[in-house]
Amino acid sequence: MQAIINTLKPKLSSIFTYLHEHPEVSWNEHATTAYIKKLLSDYDCRIMELDGIPGLIVEIGHGQPVVAVRADMDALWQEVDGKFQANHSCGHDAHMTIALGTLLILPEVLPPTGTFRFIFQPAEEKGTGALAVVEQGIVDDVDFLYGMHLRPAEELADDQFAPAIHHGAACFIEGVIHGEDAHGARPHLNTNAILVGSEIVQYLNNLQLNPNMSYSAKMTAFHAGGESSNIIPGNGTFKLDLRAQTNDIMDKLMIKVEHIVNMLSDYHDISIELKIGANIAAAVVNNEAAGMMEQAIIDRAGPERMKPAITTTGGDDFHFYTIEKPHIKATMLAIGCDLKPGLHHPHMTFNRDVIPKAVKILTDVLLKTVERGAGIDQ
Structure with a gap:
């Protein structure tokens, strides 16, 4: 040969x-x-x-x-x-x-x-x-x-x-924040989509699962706002990358992420939509x-x-x-x-x-x- x-x-x-x-x-x-x-x-x-x-x-x-x-x-x-x-x-x-x-x-x-x-x-x-x-x-x-x-x-x-x-296991999620824009001088009139994105990142960093198993959840893309710096954006899009060494840990990670998004959606009285782009098994x-x-x-x-x-x-x-x-x-x-x-x-x-x-x-x-x-x- x-x-x-x-x-x-x-x-x-x-x-x-x-x-x-x-x-x-x-x-x-x-x-x-x-x-x-x-x-x-x-x-x-x-x-x-x-x-x-x-x-x-x-x-x-x-x-x-x-x-x-x-x-x-x-x-x-x-x-x-x-x-x-x-x-x-x-x-x-x-x-x-x-x-x-x-x-x-x-x-x-x-x-x-x-x-x-x-x-x-x-x-x-x-x-x-x-x-x-x-x-x-x-x-x-x-x-x-x-x-x-x-x-x-x-x-x-x-x-x-x-x-x-x-x-x-790996899971790729696309998210959409649905809200309304507001004037930069009137932040009380809307929920800043950028703020919501930063809160998602914070809560992802605070996730605690079995330390004996490797896992991670991170935001890999975020977009909100346009050319005008005096508009507070109400809408935004983001992407998440979830990783876990086993399918069981991935299931638990997905539940945590859904809880985070639902909690922030309720707190800010806005809609946050999640769509799974791909869900790769271990x-x-x-x-x-x-x-x-x-x-x-x-x-x-x-x-x-x-x-x-x-x-x-x-x-x-x-x-x-x-x-x-x-x-x-x-x-x-x-x-x-x-x-x-x-x-x-x-x-x-x-x-x-x-x-x-x-x-x-x-x-x-x-x-x-x-x-x-x-x-x-x-």
Whole structure:
């Protein structure tokens, strides 16, 4: 396999460079979809576009078991050097490259039976892409599912790998404060939306839940008022980001946030509307899948580079696949690559030499899974 990967390295570099230089935000990954489809058009694989949304399903092989790989496609919309733009600061360009590298190697080592399904999924950053794929029945017959994610240097050192990622739960909330404007000289005639926003922040900072479990609640956006400095704004919009290591703690956190908003709404006699944009569940990792990933890391990277499963407060909609379809056995490969300063930083960088190494591990775990066919009715 190493000889094949060495031959493939220039291709992997070319693929990554294109994807990195052509980022697209959630639900707009149309050019990315077209690029992957064209790239694979000359290869012996079955390609299917998702219905009504960006993304592709690519298959190699036939029969049971059905082993799937998911690669997220979307970039973030963020400010980079004073300009807002799409930016691959979460490593999805690398994830797609690793999946494509694995897909290109498999025909050279294809076992006699087993279906390998690659899911190029949109809108992970919105937390809604995986559910859209599930709704189209793409994973109904999947037995094992593997994902991957680059890890920041503070979690995993360069050239180290872990067989699972225990993501926390995440919930993104959009809020609207409904009120009326007033003259700056007459603050008694309305409720200042900015004041309400600051009170929400204060109460979020005062939240107390089980200290043995990590959680956080913070305001990530707020807007009220316009160009006139002598108008007290009565209306405002805000966004909240909630995190919790378990789904139970997230449920409790949500109740607290609702209490805060209802209390301030009653106190100020105004309306505060909350809308959940995405609600990402905490990880459900299958021990059997993680065990095969661990062995693949040991066999292809060496035992000294295999580290314990990563626990992180970050979230990923990958885990909706196993929550919506509990029969699926899943885990994610954690990839150490000297990623700095951190995920979602506008100038995030990582050691790209890790890409062919991750391809080798992912290919190996797919072959191991098909060879074992563990727990699958043939």
